[in-house]
Amino acid sequence: MRQRMLSELVGLMHPSPAEVFGDDVLVGPDIILDNRSATPGSVFVAIPGERVDGHDFAPQAVAGGATAVLASHTTDADAAHLLVQDTVVGLSALARGLVREARSRGMLSLGITGSSGKTSTKDLLAQILEGHGPTVAPVGSQNNEIGVPLTACRIDDDTAHLISEMGARGLGHISWLTSLVPLDVAVVLNVGHAHVGEFGGLAQTAQAKGELVESVGPNGWAVLNGNDDAVVGMRSRTGGHLAFFGEGELPAGDMHVRARNVTMGAFSQARFDLVVSRDGREENATVQLQVVGRHQVANALAAAAAAVAVGVPVDAVAAALSDAQVRSSWRMELHTRHDGVLVLNDSYNANPDSMEAALRTATELVQFQRAEHPDARVVAVLGDMLELGPLADDAHAALGRLAKDLGVAQVVAVGGFADQICEGARREGLEARVAHRDDVIDNMDLHAGDVVLIKGSRGVGLEAVANALMEDNA
Known part of the structure; x- marks a missing residue:
């Protein structure tokens, strides 16, 4: 957003009700949700959450440079306020107005x-x-x-x-x-x-x-x-x-x-x-x-x-x-350790389809590694696939079986469905163990050419495993 007077935003947000409380000030270009991201002239959007209310952090945002607060009520921040009934709806109305204006040009x-x-x-x-x-x-x-x-x-x-x-x-x-x-x-x-x-x-x-x-x-x-x-x-x-x-x-x-x-x-x-x-x-x-x-x-x-x-x-x-390069963290990031082990960090999220794609990629990688390292293996660190509802148990067991079918050598499962993943793997004769996220790399015997896949839903936090694997060989 280019810099504008706060009152101009009210016009952009029409017909959503909004009004300026305090001085009409110059704001922009940044719209922020996190008070730690405040920049000079920014508008801080105070969004209530399950644990904290953004309205409570408005003073810190203003101290960091924010000029105005988009809020559902006035806060303790010494700044102009753009008041709306619901701040998520207010943010949406502002975006709609900005996009409408930009598309017209x-x-x-x-x-x-x-x-x-x-x-x-x-x-x-x-x-x-x-x-x-x-x-x-x-x-x-x-x-x-x-x-x-x-x-x-x-x-x-x-x-x-x-x-x-x-x-x-x-x-x-x-x-x-x-x-x-x-x-x-x-x-x-x-x-x-x-x-x-x-x-x-x-x-x-x-x-x-x-x-x-x-x-x-x-x-x-x-x-x-x-x-x-x-x-x-x-x-x-x-x-x-x-x-x-x-x-x-x-x-x-x-x-x-x-x-x-x-x-x-x-x-x-x-x-x-x-x-x-x-x-x-x-x-x-x-x-x-x-x-x-x-x-x-x-x-x-x-x-x-x-x-x-x-x-x-x-x-x-x-x-x-x-x-083109990878821009977003923890999505098919491939790292080579000093000892020749490849770490494939795809830990941002997971569902049955993306799990299969990641496993196939890991097994493709190891095929090339075997030209130099004939005994190279795939070790798959697999976390929960969340939001599968009543299909979750069967889907995680199927994931363990798929790992075996694709040629994975070992599965380390983390999370609430770790037992189901391991059960599916073991039934096919695949070595599998359950581990806490912080203990995954304990007793992990890795050699040059091995490929370690790290994949799970965001809530499992398996990026910590990837970091530990890289630090272990720093």
Whole structure:
């Protein structure tokens, strides 16, 4: 947000009720939620939480440089207040007004959803678009009713592209988010088992994710995974142009973005021919990904399709994808220890689909390692997959069996479903043990060439295991 008078924000937030209490001051450019992130001129948004109330931290935010407080009541902060009935709704109203204003001057808005891969795809897309105009994208995984408007509030008069990552845990969530941030391009990656316990099944998940494409107008684009039947089924829910991405045969559409001749390098980094078909012509360019994992091919294709839809040349897309790096922490981070052990840290989150992708990546890595280290093994440190509801027990047991099927040598399970993971593994004859997070690396006998995968839902906190593994060999 560019600097404005506080009273100007009231106009942007209309028709949501808001009023200035105190002096009308110059605010911006930053909108913050954490008082420790205060900058000169920032607006501190006081959001009540389950344990603490942001209103109590307003004085510290002002002491750090904040000029105003967005609050539901006055606080002890010696600063102007922008008063609203509900601060989350107020933040949303501000974001809606800023986006409406920016789109009227030509800013393009792109949104991404899917059961897995949203953050990785968002990071790839951002690195493509940044070469073609100022781009705002979420930091990390800001994909909910607070993160989406907070990201939108970072746009200014120069922003050419706004990328929003949009998650959902029920019907109507994405519709709400797209009411704040209407889209010119809507990208749906996949429909999988993430949050299936909350949605109630895959059909309900598809219904919720498909709300994204309903927001696209006739001049916009719906970018859909042509290899996922549930996503393909969303084509009837949009009035926009259709772009399908994937490998092999794809459904009829206005544009197709394919990967051909995919090969994997020693660190599970894909090389492929990017093929874009549209308007009766075909363009090709070579991509050499730096990010890790075969599943990143689909993420790269999705990002490529979205970028081409907004006018980025195919060769520029391929070049940007080939240079793109991991930006968000704990997502397929590959580290090599001094002793030659590879640590694959994918500890940010987990569901059955992303678990399978991570396990496959780890076993691909070890195959290359065996050229120098014939006895190299995969050790999988696996944590809970949360939000699976009544399917959780069976899903965790299946995870243990899958580890055996894919050639994992040992499983170390952490969390409330550790017993189920180990039970599934042991039934297949795979060595498995339950451990507390702080004790995982105890008695872990690792050798050069071994690959240690660390994967679990965010609530398990397995990034601590990755840190301990790296420090153990510092």
